[in-house]
Amino acid sequence: MCLLHNIVASAFLGGIVYWLIYHMRRLPFYQKAWKFSGPSIVLPILGNALYFAGNTENILNKFTELSRAYPSPYRVWLGSELLIILSRPEEIKTVLWSEKAIEKTRFFEFFQPWLGNGLFTAPGEIWRVRRKLIGPTFNLRILESFVTVFAVQSNVMVRKMETELNGEEFLVFDYVSMCTLDIICETAMGVSVGAQVNNHSSYVEAVEKSLKIIYRRAFSIWLHPPAIFNRTQAGKEQNKHIKTMHNFTSNVIQRKRKALLNRNTKKTAVKYGEDTESDSPSERKAFLDLLMQLTDDKMKFSDSELREEVDTMIAAGSDTTSNTVSFVMLMLASYPDIQEKAYLELCEIYGSYDSNKRIVTYEDLPRMRYLELVIKETMRVLPIIALITRTITDDLDIGEYTLPKGSLAVIDILSIHRNEEFWPDPLKFNPDRFLPDEVAERHAYCYIPFSAGPRNCIGLRFAMMAMKTILATMLRRYIIKKDKIVPLDDVKLKSEGVTKPVEPIMLRIEERRRRMNFASTFA
């Protein structure tokens, strides 16, 4: 009994000594942390974590409340993690361009069993090499060749929506998400997963469910340790989905490898000038083909690395694009005059008797200037990524303050996009804010829906082109309506990795009648 007593007492004492040494060592870190303003009550062990407890809606609301109470930069403790929240353009610029803020944070580890070291999750050292290699595959010539895929899949979506014509309000996201998944999968892998035409695809289901499980895990602290998570129902389910997705992508890679090998053998056989295989610029190559070509030229990517990058494009590109398009549709339904103006611009391009027969082409896209303003204004008020987080790997000066090594920088995109100082009447939906003269007067870092700096969104132009194509195809055919229009301040948001509306977006569609007396507004 006495021995047990002694063991317990020694363990307790050891714990206290360890705790004291740990905090003594961190003293300089704490001293730097306390220079920032922030909530004054910080609980031992939990820090300010209780403040964010609750549902996923609560997290965004709390950040908004805090940004009103404390000037940027301010601090929050999540357990022993120090978060410094930033919402001033100059500070954000410094962080996003700093070599000391390239590393992602713990949240991204939850993606790793699926995405490995793909661009989105990769540690800095690996990311640098891969970004350099992959960057050129997103050039305009390649993107141009993708527009047909965007247009064909948008047409499929619009046709599928016919069943909703003149009916009740329906969930637009159900249609848009399948369309964007088809677009991303076809451009990333060069194979059609037929998400829109097959009512069931195990691959599509696995992508959807995995994203949901990852988001749920991120906000459930008790599920963070892999040893616990992997034993839960959600953990087992996710592992099953990851297997399905990995098998699917690996199979595509194997098939492509074989095809490439056959092709190379044929080429050697036919000799110079007799090549019958088309390598013309018009031949569309998927992202995977381009990466495989790099592999062959320079031996850079192994099969598992190829799989990681393809999976990454699908994960990073599908939910972001589909939620943004759904938000734009909500804005178009809420502001019928803005929708009409966007439609009239399309009449300029496709004629007043637009039968929707000619599909959207690459050349059409730069002419959709007003639609672009509408998309940009939507991404301002409803940014799909509301918070960006980075680990600070060395003390980083951001003007008056220093972000201490080991802290996490949180860039509060939602707050900066809705800050009255930069956006007069911030909750007024006004696409004209993005006219060139207005843009020139603002600090460039007041608006960062795709982030900025070297680790910004690699799919920025891809996303803009795909969104324009989907929305133009939709607007040419249907008038988008909403029975009860909700003012922007009442559109409640939650963050589940991407920003989502708390109330799912329900809209109605009516057939457009041919415009007889069409007068030009965009001359």
Ligand code: HEM
């Ligand atoms: C409206 C659509 C989109 C938005 C708003 C968006 C936004 C963003 C943002 C804010 C980041 C930075 C995240 C961070 O630093 O934590 C990011 C990164 C990334 N995005 Fe997008 N994205 C969109 C569409 C796409 C598409 C279509 C693709 C691919 C085809 C894509 C691929 C990526 C990748 C690979 C990264 C990681 C880049 C790196 O770390 O080097 N995104 N995106």
